[in-house]
Amino acid sequence: MNNSPTSKSPDWLALMIGNSRLHWAYFQEDKLQTTWDTNHLSNPLITSRLPSDFLLTTIPNNLPLYIASVVPSQTKLWQNYPNTKIITLEQIPLKNIYPTMGIDRALAILGAGEIYGFPCLVIDAGTALTLTGVDSDRSLIGGAILPGLKLQFQSLATKAAALPNVNLPDSLPLRWSINTPDAITSGILYTILGGIKTFIDDWLKKYPSSQIILTGGDSQLLLSYFKQEYFKTSEKLKQNKNLIFWGILFSLLS
Ligand SMILES: Nc1ncnc2c1ncn2[C@@H]1O[C@H](COP(=O)(O)OP(=O)(O)O)[C@@H](O)[C@H]1O
Ligand SMILES: CC(C)(COP(=O)(O)O)[C@@H](O)C(=O)NCCC(=O)O
Ligand SMILES: [K+]
Numbered sequence: 001m002n003n004s005p006t007s008k009s010p011d012w013l014a015l016m017i018g019n020s021r022l023h024w025a026y027f028q029e030d031k032l033q034t035t036w037d038t039n040h041l042s043n044p045l046i047t048s049r050l051p052s053d054f055l056l057t058t059i060p061n062n063l064p065l066y067i068a069s070v071v072p073s074q075t076k077l078w079q080n081y082p083n084t085k086i087i088t089l090e091q092i093p094l095k096n097i098y099p100t101m102g103i104d105r106a107l108a109i110l111g112a113g114e115i116y117g118f119p120c121l122v123i124d125a126g127t128a129l130t131l132t133g134v135d136s137d138r139s140l141i142g143g144a145i146l147p148g149l150k151l152q153f154q155s156l157a158t159k160a161a162a163l164p165n166v167n168l169p170d171s172l173p174l175r176w177s178i179n180t181p182d183a184i185t186s187g188i189l190y191t192i193l194g195g196i197k198t199f200i201d202d203w204l205k206k207y208p209s210s211q212i213i214l215t216g217g218d219s220q221l222l223l224s225y226f227k228q229e230y231f232k233t234s235e236k237l238k239q240n241k242n243l244i245f246w247g248i249l250f251s252l253l254s
Pocket of ligand 2: 105130145
């Protein structure tokens with residue numbers, strides 16, 4: 001395909017614009033070399049070179065850039081950048097995708113399915129926490145969206161006068177906590193874990209052979225919480241933060 005990066009130049013960049021931050025990947029042909037995160041752009045990019053603090057020093061500037069975005073206001077800031085291609089849902093080789101579905105969810109499930117096999121369930125612990133399931137025929141079964149871990153802590157801290165902002169802990173607190181920070185942490189984390197477990201159990205009833213992969217900025221933490229609270233379930237979970245980048249590669253090569 002003439003829009004696949006390998007036909008133009010061996011080196012290329014992938015950019016996933018999420019609601020919290022930008023996620024970057026540097027590819028050489030179909031080999032993922034490195035990934036990093038940066039803040040959102042604060043104003044339109046008018047030069048033909050990326051801001052110096054956006055690129056790792058080892059990476060040449062003005063490489064072909066493939067962008068997937070769920071933040072339209074951020075996507076707009078890239079429209080004058082040369083050598084840019086915006087990836088849209090139409091380019092994703094999956095069935096039954098609906099028009100308002102997040103491109104990050106479609107790319108993550110494509111990447112997961114290509115690497116681990118279909119059917120598969122992807123749980124993306126990002127700004128929002130999403131669950132997205134696809135069957136063995138690469139057809140979307142559906143999914144769910146809820147406030148991400150950090151968003152839930154932030155909502156209490158900003159909306160409830162007496163509640164402090166609490167950082168995500170390494171280990172789970174007592175379920176029946178006797179101090180405010182732990183009560184907040186317990187309420188959010190045990191509810192998220194219990195809720196996700198019911199989704200996983202339901203999914204495995206339908207697709208017992210399915211792979212289940214965690215991705216997103218909070219995925220490592222979420223997996224460690226699962227190990228603490230639902231160890232048997234955690235043994236069925238994989239974690240891969242690069243699913244979306246693989247999805248971008250596969251969508252370009254399809
Ligand atoms: N350096 C960081 N900056 C911001 N969020 C981070 C960072 N490291 C981990 N995170 C976690 O990642 C979550 C955001 O997930 P991520 O997948 O990056 O978001 P999105 O793709 O929605 O922009 C935040 O809720 C936060 O807990
Ligand atoms: C749910 C999301 C905001 C998650 O994005 P993220 O947390 O990675 O920023 C994104 O997938 C989205 O904008 N979805 C559109 C609605 C849908 O998927 O049905
Ligand atoms: K995400």
